[in-house]
Amino acid sequence: MNSIDAWVWWLVxxxxxxxxxxxxxxxxxxMFAIGAVAAAVTAGLGADVVIQVLVFVAVSVALIAVVRPIAARHAAxxxxxxxxxxxxxxxxxxxxxxxxxxxxxIKLAGEIWSARSxxxxxxxxxGEAVDVVEIEGATAIVI
Incomplete structure (x- = not known):
């Protein structure tokens, strides 16, 4: 187990x-996976295990703190x-x-639809013009 470098473990x-x-x-x-990749890069540069763990935590938390609210806002x-x-x-x-x-x-958007008022x-x-309020199945509700 000691023969495998720390950066390999971070990539695993x-x-x-x-x-x-x-x-x-x-x-x-x-986001945690990206933090692990950042820790692998840190390990590849020869940093201590404590620094590697700090980089993993910092990158993961930063991504969650920044990306997650943006993603939630876009999803909503x-x-x-x-x-x-x-x-x-x-x-x-x-x-x-x-x-x-x-x-x-009625004729709606170039197509013939069933409709009810x-x-x-x-x-x-x-010949009268009507406005579509709702679509229920294949029937347009008009006023």
Whole structure:
């Protein structure tokens, strides 16, 4: 065991920390792995074991303190570009067949959709412009 240099052990530790990173998708393990690589570099430069451990701890803690809040902030943000049915909400459509609370047809974003009115007492005639409020399955809810 003494014949293997300390930097090799640090790299083995970094690889070992990469396994739970992949399995659990917890980025903290990756930050610890980077700390182990930094400690391996320190060991390769001939630093004492105490310095190696301090570098490992300092780099790992610094990465967790800096990267984790940034990642959490990005994960909490909604995407700037709406896609799919979210992109259709708020769009205008043209009524093709009378739309009331029981159904009808509209032309929305170049496609023909089934639709129904949000207000049960309101009906829209062919040619009228309506606004899409919600999409429920394959049916557009309009006002």
């Amino acid at each position: 530790g970094a690889a070992a920390l990469g396994i739970p990173l992949v399995v659990t998708a917890m980025p903290e393990f990756g 943000q909604r995407p700037q570009l709406a896609t799919g049915i979210d992109a259709l909400k708020g769009k205008q459509a043209v009524v093709l067949e009378r739309v009331d609370s029981s159904g009808g047809r 949000l207000d049960t007492g309101r009906a829209y005639e062919a």
